[in-house]
Amino acid sequence: MTTTGARVPNDDRGGLTAGAVSALMSAHGFAVPPQNVRSAVSAHGVRVMGFPVRRSDARAVWQLWLDRRDDTGWYPVVTPREPAALASDPAPRLGPGGRATLAAALARDPEAVVGEVVAAAVRDTLAKAADEEDAEEWLDELIPERLAGALRAEAALPEEGDLWEDLPLGTAPELWLCLVEAEQGHEIPALLPGFPDAPNWWSEPTGRLLLPADHVAFLRSWHERFGADLFFLDGSRMRLVVRRPPLGPAAAARAAVERFAYCSDRLPDLPVLADGEVRSTAWKFWWD
Template sequence: MSDITVGAGDTVPPEEVTAAVSPDGVRAMGFLVPRTQAFAVWKLWRERHAAGSGWYPVLSSVNPQRLVWNPPDAVPKGGREAVVSAVARDPDEVIAEIMAAFLVDTLDKSADQEAMDEWIAELTPQRLAKSLAGPLSAPRPADPWQGYLGFDPEFWFCLVEARHGYELPVLLPGLPDAPNWWVDEVQRGLEPSDHLAFLRSWHERFGADPYYMDGSNMRLAVDRPPLTPEAAAQAAVERFSYCEDNAPDLPVLGDGEIRSTVWTFWWD
């Protein structure tokens, strides 16, 4: 870590680096960076990861020791073997299952037929697309720190041993944590492998990578967000089914954040 640079060539002293190992043997290390430089440092290290560094970068409000913490007897287990099993699942099938379960649960909680019809219209991508604006020529720019993430002047910049950013929820179970996600249709909350399926699919389709995680919050940098109404509608319903907390109405989501370079997630 002594060769890690922040800003204009500043070397991080070894005594300022915190190292940790998860109960499942995943190594992480990190140091504090100014909030104003954090995203630039993350982008630099994402490039290094793509070049084969083996260390995936993620920013957080918590230090590496808290980032990787998980009870030794936690179920499900994390680590590299768990990643192999999670990657073996078809992400499209996982996403379709979660979306269908979310629709069933939403309709079950609707007060009347009119409310049910409105939800069906918005949670059906083909119908939602008809209410969205036409194709955009370029992604909507976004501030990586838009919305509430506290007011700390520094973030922890962490490096985690990982081949892909979408592996983090399985390598480090509980990151992110979705305690209130419960669907009657499947009778379970979101599992680490479910998080991986969504993040993997969005990475492969849109160039999306997590740049911030702290448990209840997650943010993605999206290189190629969907710009057509059809693609934006599909992604908006996926994103809403995955995390509806603090999300705007689906037409607003599909015309706004989904077509931008930053996606934000928060679980209550």
């Protein structure tokens, strides 16, 4: 990885520079001097820019840049990590990142990948069941059609979720708003492997890891179906802003099973998840 300093060269999608970042922020009432904008390049050529942002301003600044990603070609993410840390290679076991890795991930049908991961997680869970009765109880929750029957009726409106809940950020008032050279948030796991990272995800008996392409598939599917956008990222922790969460029992049940298969750490029972966070505007993930 190489760090480029305070400025990045003009790119062919809008000439985003430290000065341009500073000017846009200033135009919207946020003071970010050009010298406070840092940049880095990953070993696989993915550029990252970033600047400090107050936690109280983070959501508004993130939305400001999200609304301009089609023009800039850069996707915003809130994180405790400065650009050089995001552009590092924290998980070499996951393979190289970059444009070729992203192209391969996007070439796959996201629903097929999600189905594959869900099936692996279900097999793993049933293999650990104590007996047939335990396995049948798990199936009541892991088969969406069964789970839906235990859920409340369709909600009129989504619940307002808390994007900051359970994040160990301490008392520091500032985070980083990092801009990644990506058009969509679901591209980032392939461009920067290890963000997010799921080192404890392992499926037996298939022996399957959760790979960058899997993250791309889940985030892409949820973006297309529910308007989910990547908001916060810090290694094994992730937050999504979900604009159209599933509100009916059938859709909420399917999403809850996908959530369980993708990241089961610190999740409540699936009926609670499907009737609660799944129907909210903030989804939380932590691979503990």
